[in-house]
Amino acid sequence: MASFHEKATPTHGVFRGGSSRYNTLQTRRETPYKRVKSGADENNENPAELSSQLLIDRTIPQSLHRTYSAPNGWNGGDTILEPSPARDRRAMLEDWRRRKGRHVTGIDSTSRKRVKRIPSSCRAGYHNRNDLQDTHSSTIQNKSYDDRDEETPIRKHLATPGQGKLGSARRSSLMEKSVLSSTPEVHRKGTHPSSSNSALVDTIDDAGFQSQMERMKRRLEQLEKEKMDLSMSKAPLEARIRQKEDAWMKERACLMQEVQCSRLSLRKIQNDQDVWDVREKLRASEEELKSTRLAKTSLEKELHATKIELDCLERNNNKMQAEYDEIAAQTSDNRDAEIKLQVLTEEHMATSAALNAVYAELDATKARAEATISEKDERLRKEIEQLRFDLSVMKTRANKVQLDLNKSIQNVEDEDEAVLRARIEERDQRIIELEAELLKGEKLRRHMHNCIQELRGNIRVFVRTRPFLPGDEQDKNSPINITPDGESMSIIDRRSGKPLNFHFDKVFLPSAGQETVFQEVSDFVQSALDGYNVCLFSYGQTGSGKTHTMQGCGNGPMRGIIPRAVEQVLAQANNLSTQKWAFTLSASFLEIYNEGLKDLLVSIHSGQNSIHGQKLSIKRDNESKMFVQGLTTVPIDTTSSSEAKRQLEALMMVAAQSRSVASTKMNSQSSRSHSIFMMQLKGFNEDTGASVCGALNLCDLAGSERLDRSEANFDSARLKETQSINKSLSCLGVVFNSLAIGASHIPYRNSKLTYLLQDCLSGDGKALMFVNLSPTTESSGESLCSLRFAQRVNQVELGKATKNIAYTKT
Numbered sequence: 001m002a003s004f005h006e007k008a009t010p011t012h013g014v015f016r017g018g019s020s021r022y023n024t025l026q027t028r029r030e031t032p033y034k035r036v037k038s039g040a041d042e043n044n045e046n047p048a049e050l051s052s053q054l055l056i057d058r059t060i061p062q063s064l065h066r067t068y069s070a071p072n073g074w075n076g077g078d079t080i081l082e083p084s085p086a087r088d089r090r091a092m093l094e095d096w097r098r099r100k101g102r103h104v105t106g107i108d109s110t111s112r113k114r115v116k117r118i119p120s121s122c123r124a125g126y127h128n129r130n131d132l133q134d135t136h137s138s139t140i141q142n143k144s145y146d147d148r149d150e151e152t153p154i155r156k157h158l159a160t161p162g163q164g165k166l167g168s169a170r171r172s173s174l175m176e177k178s179v180l181s182s183t184p185e186v187h188r189k190g191t192h193p194s195s196s197n198s199a200l201v202d203t204i205d206d207a208g209f210q211s212q213m214e215r216m217k218r219r220l221e222q223l224e225k226e227k228m229d230l231s232m233s234k235a236p237l238e239a240r241i242r243q244k245e246d247a248w249m250k251e252r253a254c255l256m257q258e259v260q261c262s263r264l265s266l267r268k269i270q271n272d273q274d275v276w277d278v279r280e281k282l283r284a285s286e287e288e289l290k291s292t293r294l295a296k297t298s299l300e301k302e303l304h305a306t307k308i309e310l311d312c313l314e315r316n317n318n319k320m321q322a323e324y325d326e327i328a329a330q331t332s333d334n335r336d337a338e339i340k341l342q343v344l345t346e347e348h349m350a351t352s353a354a355l356n357a358v359y360a361e362l363d364a365t366k367a368r369a370e371a372t373i374s375e376k377d378e379r380l381r382k383e384i385e386q387l388r389f390d391l392s393v394m395k396t397r398a399n400k401v402q403l404d405l406n407k408s409i410q411n412v413e414d415e416d417e418a419v420l421r422a423r424i425e426e427r428d429q430r431i432i433e434l435e436a437e438l439l440k441g442e443k444l445r446r447h448m449h450n451c452i453q454e455l456r457g458n459i460r461v462f463v464r465t466r467p468f469l470p471g472d473e474q475d476k477n478s479p480i481n482i483t484p485d486g487e488s489m490s491i492i493d494r495r496s497g498k499p500l501n502f503h504f505d506k507v508f509l510p511s512a513g514q515e516t517v518f519q520e521v522s523d524f525v526q527s528a529l530d531g532y533n534v535c536l537f538s539y540g541q542t543g544s545g546k547t548h549t550m551q552g553c554g555n556g557p558m559r560g561i562i563p564r565a566v567e568q569v570l571a572q573a574n575n576l577s578t579q580k581w582a583f584t585l586s587a588s589f590l591e592i593y594n595e596g597l598k599d600l601l602v603s604i605h606s607g608q609n610s611i612h613g614q615k616l617s618i619k620r621d622n623e624s625k626m627f628v629q630g631l632t633t634v635p636i637d638t639t640s641s642s643e644a645k646r647q648l649e650a651l652m653m654v655a656a657q658s659r660s661v662a663s664t665k666m667n668s669q670s671s672r673s674h675s676i677f678m679m680q681l682k683g684f685n686e687d688t689g690a691s692v693c694g695a696l697n698l699c700d701l702a703g704s705e706r707l708d709r710s711e712a713n714f715d716s717a718r719l720k721e722t723q724s725i726n727k728s729l730s731c732l733g734v735v736f737n738s739l740a741i742g743a744s745h746i747p748y749r750n751s752k753l754t755y756l757l758q759d760c761l762s763g764d765g766k767a768l769m770f771v772n773l774s775p776t777t778e779s780s781g782e783s784l785c786s787l788r789f790a791q792r793v794n795q796v797e798l799g800k801a802t803k804n805i806a807y808t809k810t
C-alpha cells in the first residue's frame with residue numbers, strides 16, 4: 001500500500017503552488033483515486049478498474065477527458081505550468097513520460113522479485129509513435145499485477161465505465177489516438193511516416209494555429225465556466241460522496257468482518273469432526289428412515305391384513321361369544337348338576353358308611369345271636385337230656401301219681417268250680433293294673449328327668465360317633481365302646497391302654513341314622529316354637545361328622561338336623577294353626593371366618609333387611625337380644641309348607657356355595673369356619689292373645705385340628721384359618737369353664753362365636769351340644785380331648801331357661 005501511494009499518488013504540493021485550475025483538477029482526481037486504491041488494495045480487487053471508473057464517473061466531466069486526463073504525471077515536477085493548453089499538454093506529456101520511465105516497476109521473471117525498470121524509450125527519448133507504443137507495451141507487459149494497476153490515467157480515462165479493462169488491441173488504438181490528439185509536439189517532431197498525422201501537425205503549425213488558439217481560448221473560457229459551475233456543485237457532491245463512501249466503508253468493514261467470520265466458521269465447520277460424525281449420523285439416519293419407510297409400508301400392508309383378520313376374528317368372536325353364552329348357560333346347569341352330584345356322592349358315601357355300620361352291627365348281632373344260639377343249643381340239649389331223665393322219673397312218678405290221682409278224683413269232684421274261676425280273674429285284673437301303673441311311672445320318670453335337667457339348667461351333651469369310612473385306616477377295631485343303655489361309653493386311652501368311661505345325656509351308636517338322631521333333638525326344636533332361645537351346635541375334630549350331623553347331605557334320609565328342624569317347625573306351625581296360632585318365620589345364614597362375619601345369603605337380594613356389601617356387626621336390640629346388623633334375613637312363606645320347604649332348600653344351596661370350605665388331609669370338604677343357621681319364630685294366638693318369640697340357632701362349628709395331622713401348616717392361608725379356628729374354640733372352652741366354676745365374669749366377648757351365642761349360653765336359652773367322634777384309633781387322642789371338653793360342658797349348670805311369652809289379652 002505504502003509503495004503504491006508513493007509511486008502513484010501525485011505530489012500534492014505541486015498543485016497547491018500551481019494554478020487554481022490544476023489544483024481543482026488535482027483535488028478532483030486525487031481524493032477518489034486515493035480512496036479507491038486504498039479500498040481496492042484491502043479488498044484484493046483490481047485497483048485500476050475501480051480507480052478508472054471512479055475517476056471517470058465521479059470527478060472529471062467528459063469534456064475534460066481529452067484535455068486533462070491524458071498526462072498522468074502532470075504533477076511530476078516543481079515547475080509551475082503556464083496556462084497554455086498546448087504547453088500544458090506538452091509539459092504534462094513530458095512529465096508523464098519522465099515519471100513513467102522512472103517509476104515503472106515489474107516482476108523479474110527469473111527471480112520473481114519486484115524490480116524497477118527504466119524503459120529504453122525513456123532513456124533515449126521518444127522518436128516516433130512506435131517507440132511510444134513499444135515503451136508503453138513493454139511497460140505494461142513488464143508490470144506485475146499491482147504495477148499494472150498503475151496504468152496511466154489515459155488508459156483509465158479511455159476505459160468505458162462499467163466495462164473494466166480493455167483488450168490490448170483496443171487499448172493500443174485508443175491510446176494512440178489520445179496521444180496523437182493531445183501531443184502535437186511529439187507528432188511534429190516524430191519520424192512516423194503516417195500521412196494523417198503529418199497533416200494534422202501541419203494544420204496546427206501553419207495558419208490555423210492562431211484560429212485554433214482562439215477556439216481553444218474560447219473553449220477554455222467555456223471550460224472555465226463549466227468548471228465554475230462544477231465547482232459550485234462539487235461541494236455537495238463531495239459531501240454526498242464522502243457520506244456514501246463512509247457508509248460504504250462501514251458497510252464494507254462489516255461485510256468483511258462477516259465474510260471473515262463466515263470463512264473462519266466455514267473452515268472450522270469443514271474441519272470439525274463432529275460435523276463429519278453428524279453427517280455420518282445423518283446419512284445413517286436417512287438410511288434408517290428409508291428402511292423405516294419401507295418397514296412402515298410393509299407394516300401398513302400388514303396392518304391392513306391384520307384389520308381384515310381382526311374383522312374375521314371379531315366375527316368369530318361374536319360367534320364364539322354366542323357359543324360361550326350357550327355354554328355358560330350349560331355350565332351353570334352343569335355346576336348345579338355338579339353340586340347335586342357332589343351332594344349325592346356325599347349322600348352315597350354317608351349311606352354306604354351308615355350301611356357299613358349297620359352291616360357291622362348286624363354281623364355283631366349275628367355273632368352274638370349265633371353264640372347265644374349255640375349256647376342255647378347246648379343248654380337245650382342238656383335240658384333235653386335232663387328232661388328225658390326227668391321224663392323217665394316223671395313217668396315213674398306219673399304212674400304213681402296216676403294211682404294217687406285216681407284216688408283224689410273222688411275228692412275234687414266235691415269242690416266248687418265257680419270259686420276257682422273267680423280267683424283266676426282277680427289275679428288277671430291285678431296284673432293289668434300293675435302294668436298301667438308301671439307305664440305311668442315311666443312317663444313320670446321321664447318328665448321328672450326333664451324337669452330335673454331344666455331346673456339344673458345343664459347344657460345337654462349328645463355324643464355321636466361316625467362309622468368307618470372307605471378312606472379310614474384298615475384297622476377297623478375302634479377304641480370307642482358304647483354301652484347298650486345309650487348313655488355311657490368308654491374309650492381306650494392310647495397312653496395307658498385302659499378304657500376311660502364317660503356318661504352323657506345320649507350316646508349314639510355309629511349305626512344310628514339321621515332320623516334316630518333327630519328324634520332325640522326334636523323336643524329341643526319344639527322349645528323354639530314355645531318361645532325359647534334354642535341353640536344346637538356340633539363340636540369335634542375335623543372329619544368327625546359335624547356337618548353331616550347338622551347339615552347332612554341331600555334331601556333324602558341323609559339330611560341332617562337343620563333341614564329336619566326346619567321341616568318340623570313348619571309342620572308344627574301348621575298344626576298349631578288349628579289352635580289359632582299364626583307364625584311368621586325368617587331365616588339367616590352366616591359364617592364366622594377368621595374372626596370376621598360373612599353373610600352366606602348375601603347373593604339372595606330378596607332379603608329386605610340386608611344391605612349388600614355392608615360390614616356385619618353383632619349388636620344388642622332394644623330387648624337386649626343379640627342380633628347381627630346388616631345380615632340378610634329371608635322371610636319364609638308358612639302358608640304353603642311345600643313352598644317353604646323349596647325356599648329353605650334354595651337357601652341351603654346358596655349358603656353351601658358361599659361357605660368357606662377347603663380340602664385338607666383330614667377332610668376333602670373341610671369347613672374352615674363356624675356356620676350358624678338362625679331362624680326367628682314369632683307366633684301369635686288369636687284366642688288367648690299370647691305372643692311368643694323364639695329363636696333356633698343351629699351351629700356347625702369348624703373342626704378342631706392338629707396342624708401336623710391336617711398339614712395346614714404348609715399353607716399360610718390354611719395355617720391362619722386353623723389358628724383362628726382353634727383360638728375361637730378355645731374361647732368357647734374358656735366360657736364353659738367360667739360357667740362351670742360359676743365365675744363372676746364370663747368372657748363372651750373374647751370371640752365372635754361366644755359373643756353371638758351369648759343369649760343361648762348364658763342360661764336364658766336352651767343349649768345342646770353334639771360331640772362328634774371319629775371311630776379310628778388314629779383319632780383316639782383327639783376323640784379323648786373332645787370327650788373331656790364335652791364332660792366339662794356337661795357339668796355346667798345354667799339357670800332356668802326363660803320362655804319369651806307375652807299376653808295382650810287378660
Ligand SMILES: Nc1ncnc2c1ncn2[C@@H]1O[C@H](COP(=O)(O)OP(=O)(O)OP(=O)(O)O)[C@@H](O)[C@H]1O
Pocket residue numbers: 346347349350351353354465466467469510540541542543544545546547548549667669670671672701702703704772
Ligand atoms: N354318621 C355318619 N354316617 C355316615 N357318614 C358320615 C357320618 N358322619 C360323617 N360321615 C361322613 O364323613 C365325612 C366327614 O364328615 P363331615 O364333613 O361332616 O365332618 P366334619 O366334622 O364336618 O369335618 P370338618 O370339621 O372338617 O368340616 C363325610 O363324607 C360324611 O358324609
